[in-house]
Amino acid sequence: xxxxxxxxxxxxxxxxxxxxxxxxxxxxxxxxxxxxxxxxxxxxxxxxxxxxxxxxxxxxxxxxxxxxxxxxxxxxxxxxxxxxxxxxxxxxxxxxxxxxxxxxxxxxxxxxxxxxxxxxxxxxxxxxxxxxxxxxxxxxxxxxxxxxxxxxxxxxxxxxxxxxxxxxxxxxxxxxxxxxxxxxxxxxxxxxxxxxxxxxxxxxxxxxxxxxxxxxxxxxxxxxxxxxxxxxxxxxxxxxxxxxxxxxxxxxxxxxxxxxxxxxxxxxxxxxxxxxxxxxxxxxxxxxxxxxxxxxxxxxxxxxx
Numbered sequence: 001x002x003x004x005x006x007x008x009x010x011x012x013x014x015x016x017x018x019x020x021x022x023x024x025x026x027x028x029x030x031x032x033x034x035x036x037x038x039x040x041x042x043x044x045x046x047x048x049x050x051x052x053x054x055x056x057x058x059x060x061x062x063x064x065x066x067x068x069x070x071x072x073x074x075x076x077x078x079x080x081x082x083x084x085x086x087x088x089x090x091x092x093x094x095x096x097x098x099x100x101x102x103x104x105x106x107x108x109x110x111x112x113x114x115x116x117x118x119x120x121x122x123x124x125x126x127x128x129x130x131x132x133x134x135x136x137x138x139x140x141x142x143x144x145x146x147x148x149x150x151x152x153x154x155x156x157x158x159x160x161x162x163x164x165x166x167x168x169x170x171x172x173x174x175x176x177x178x179x180x181x182x183x184x185x186x187x188x189x190x191x192x193x194x195x196x197x198x199x200x201x202x203x204x205x206x207x208x209x210x211x212x213x214x215x216x217x218x219x220x221x222x223x224x225x226x227x228x229x230x231x232x233x234x235x236x237x238x239x240x241x242x243x244x245x246x247x248x249x250x251x252x253x254x255x256x257x258x259x260x261x262x263x264x265x266x267x268x269x270x271x272x273x274x275x276x277x278x279x280x281x282x283x284x285x286x287x288x289x290x291x292x293x294x295x296x297x298x299x300x301x302x303x304x305x
Contacts, residue, residue, distance in 0.1 A: 009057035032197035040210040078147030078155035088132030103150035231283035
């Protein structure tokens, strides 16, 4: 069963249409929701959470109509907002216990679940400190903990790596992956860091101007292309010229040469040409597509209309 479905979901404001007949099914797993600013991501999440009403259409979560079952869904769904919304003058334990009680847990169960959840997100030793003294990474973990404390079936995570350094992002992504692999909770996550979604998501949904652009498995997005990615140690331009002289079709993506693959012999030509120039191969592998290319293709199509 799909964890989220929308059928002709539309949200119109006086000056803009935020969602336009959006129809999509989101299956269990980790699903990335992608779109530029103003694409409709936040509007969709607010409608799913019952914070906004749709102009028309229908949406369900966990098999329940969103418009009619808000109370029950709040006990089965967790939400991690993008913006900092934490009270500075209380501890992580106090805040997460409060959120657990708001989700319907009895006092004893709320305290027990809070301790377990803060341990899971790596805040157990700091759980009695005031949140106002936390780093950005610690605050993000508090927001994640309150979304998980009532043991939901589905969590909505809005830009969970915002403001984090590379190490903090890697740690947060690992936590998100564990939510699914260790606890079986489905995840809908938004991020403007498309490479992050490629790393952790099973499926990606792309919306643009409120319209579904594409919904595919991550494997389909990042499948191998009919090109080789070639990176060399020094003079990329000289190598590109030599490849062309050897009859290869060559493109560029920054310092990486993209060579059209015409059978296994292409590997030999690339290797021998680079060796003849006295250079070293840093990388020689089939090029994989990136999620970002969907947006690049869209921009190119718009420019040529």
